Amino acid sequence: MSSAWNQSVVILGTGSFAPERVMTNDDLAQLVETSDEWIRPRTGIRERRIAGENETTSDMATEAARKALENAGVAPEEIDLIVVGTCTPDMAFPNVATIVQARLGAKPGPAMDLEAACAGYPYVLDVADALMRRHGHRKALVIGADKMSSILNWNDRTTCVLFGDGAGAVVLGLEEEPGHGLIETKLGADGRDGPILCVPMMPKQAPTWPESLAFAPDTIYMNGREVFKQAVRVMGQSSQELLERNNVTSEEVKLFVPHQANTRIIEAMADRMGVSMDRFIINLDRYGNTSSASIPLALDEANRAGRLQKGDYLLMVAFGGGLTWGATLAKWF
Ligand code: UT7
Numbered sequence: 001m002s003s004a005w006n007q008s009v010v011i012l013g014t015g016s017f018a019p020e021r022v023m024t025n026d027d028l029a030q031l032v033e034t035s036d037e038w039i040r041p042r043t044g045i046r047e048r049r050i051a052g053e054n055e056t057t058s059d060m061a062t063e064a065a066r067k068a069l070e071n072a073g074v075a076p077e078e079i080d081l082i083v084v085g086t087c088t089p090d091m092a093f094p095n096v097a098t099i100v101q102a103r104l105g106a107k108p109g110p111a112m113d114l115e116a117a118c119a120g121y122p123y124v125l126d127v128a129d130a131l132m133r134r135h136g137h138r139k140a141l142v143i144g145a146d147k148m149s150s151i152l153n154w155n156d157r158t159t160c161v162l163f164g165d166g167a168g169a170v171v172l173g174l175e176e177e178p179g180h181g182l183i184e185t186k187l188g189a190d191g192r193d194g195p196i197l198c199v200p201m202m203p204k205q206a207p208t209w210p211e212s213l214a215f216a217p218d219t220i221y222m223n224g225r226e227v228f229k230q231a232v233r234v235m236g237q238s239s240q241e242l243l244e245r246n247n248v249t250s251e252e253v254k255l256f257v258p259h260q261a262n263t264r265i266i267e268a269m270a271d272r273m274g275v276s277m278d279r280f281i282i283n284l285d286r287y288g289n290t291s292s293a294s295i296p297l298a299l300d301e302a303n304r305a306g307r308l309q310k311g312d313y314l315l316m317v318a319f320g321g322g323l324t325w326g327a328t329l330a331k332w333f
Pocket of ligand 1: 033034035038039042043118157158159161222223224225226227228231261262265289319320321
C-alpha cells in the first residue's frame with residue numbers, strides 16, 4: 001500500500017499537436033450554405049485543423065504526448081500511467097491509451113480511455129490525480145485527443161462549422177512538496193440533458209433517443225441554443241463553487257483555461273464571474289472546438305508563451321455532451 005495523499009500531483013510539462021490541414025470559414029462555405037460573416041461573430045472561429053483520412057486520434061495523441069515528455073524532460077520509460085479523454089477513439093478496443101503506451105515504449109502501467117465528450121479533460125485529470133495518489137504512480141501522461149471531423153455531418157451547417165481535430169497532453173508527477181499542482185477538481189453530470197448533444201447511434205446498436213436521429217445517426221446532433229445556455233450556467237457555477245471551497249478569489253486566478261467551444265460562451269462566463277477577458281486563454285479562432293483536446297491545447301500555448309509562473313493559480317473548466325462538466329483548480333509548479 002503506497003497511497004500518497006499528502007504529496008502533490010503537479011504538471012511537469014505540456015505538449016500539443018494539430019493536423020497540418022487548415023480549413024477556413026471560406027473553405028466551409030464551399031461545402032454548406034454558410035459564410036465567414038455568420039461563423040466568426042457568432043462563434044469566434046476563423047479556421048480549424050482537419051486530420052487526414054489516415055491520421056487517427058492515437059496518432060495525434062502520441063505526438064502531443066511526445067512533445068509533453070520533451071517539455072517535462074521526462075523519458076517515456078518513466079511513465080507508469082496513461083489516461084486519455086476522447087469521444088473519437090480509433091476503434092472500440094483496444095483503447096487509445098494502450099496504443100500510445102506501445103508507441104512511446106512507456107511502462108506497462110494502467111492505460112485507459114475516458115469519455116465525457118467535451119468535458120473530458122477535467123475528468124481525466126481527476127482520475128489520474130486520484131490514481132497517482134492512491135497507488136503511488138510517479139509519472140503520468142494525461143491526454144485529450146479528438147478527431148471530431150470523423151463524427152461530423154458535413155451537410156449540417158449548424159454543427160460542421162464548429163469543430164476541429166487535435167490533441168493536447170500534460171505530464172503529471174507525484175512530488176513531495178504539498179500544496180502545489182492539482183488542488184481540486186469538481187465534476188458533474190446531468191444525464192437528463194443527454195439528447196440535446198449527442199452522436200445518436202453506435203453501429204449495430206438500437207437508438208436510445210430516436211428523436212435525436214436527425215440527419216445522419218452516426219454524426220453529431222446538437223440543439224445549439226440549449227447547449228449554449230447550459231454551458232454558460234454550469235461553467236460559471238462549477239468554477240465559482242470550486243474557488244469558494246478552496247478560499248481562492250477569482251482575482252487571485254492568474255489564468256482561466258476554458259473549454260474552447262464559442263467565444264460568446266466564454267465572454268458570458270467571464271462576465272458572470274466579473275473577470276476580464278485578458279485572463280481567459282482563447283485559441284478557438286484557430287482550432288474551433290476540439291472537444292477533449294481543447295483545454296490541454298490551450299494550456300500548452302499558455303505554457304510555451306510563458307504565461308504561467310510557479311505559484312500561479314490556474315482554473316480549467318469544461319462542459320460537454322452528457323451533459324457533463326468539470327473544473328480543475330491548480331497551482332503552477
Ligand atoms: O462543446 C459543446 C459543443 N457545443 C457548443 O458549445 C455549442 C453551443 N451553441 C452555440 O455555440 C450556438 O448556439 C451556435 C453557434 C451553435 C448557433 O448560434 P445561434 O446564435 O444560437 O444560432 P441559431 O442556432 O439560433 O441559428 C440562427 C440562424 C438559423 O436560421 P433561421 O432559422 O433564423 O433562419 C440557422 O439556420 O442561423 C442559421 N444558421 C446558420 N447560418 C449560416 C445556423 N448555422 C449556420 C451557419 N451558417 N453555419
